[in-house]
Amino acid sequence: MEIVFLLCDIALIGAVSCLLLGSERQTMAIRLFVLSIVAMLIGDGLTGPGTIAASSPWALLAYFASTACGGAAALHPSIAKPAR
Secondary structure, three states: OHHHHHHHHHHHHHHHHHHHHOHHHHOHHHHHHHHHHHHHHHHHHHHOOOOOOOOOHHHHHHHHHHHHHHHHHHHOHHHHOOOO
16 A cells, blocks of 8 residues: 555656646746645655554644645635636
8 A cells, every 4th residue: 555655746746847837837836735745745754654643743743834834825826817
């Protein structure tokens, strides 16, 4: 099961790198979304191998930051603007 989580994290790193290398990085919504994914990956790293529940307060803080940044990205007005 751990290999599945690792493969999903690698896929997320690929998606984030495509967003950062593309022209869409100029909008604030994309920057917040990338920050959300990075915070989630940090939380995954702090959780530890073989565990699903976050027992570390730092991991919980990273997951909270991920959720907050994802919500802010979805609500930001620049989400409706087309990419340049």
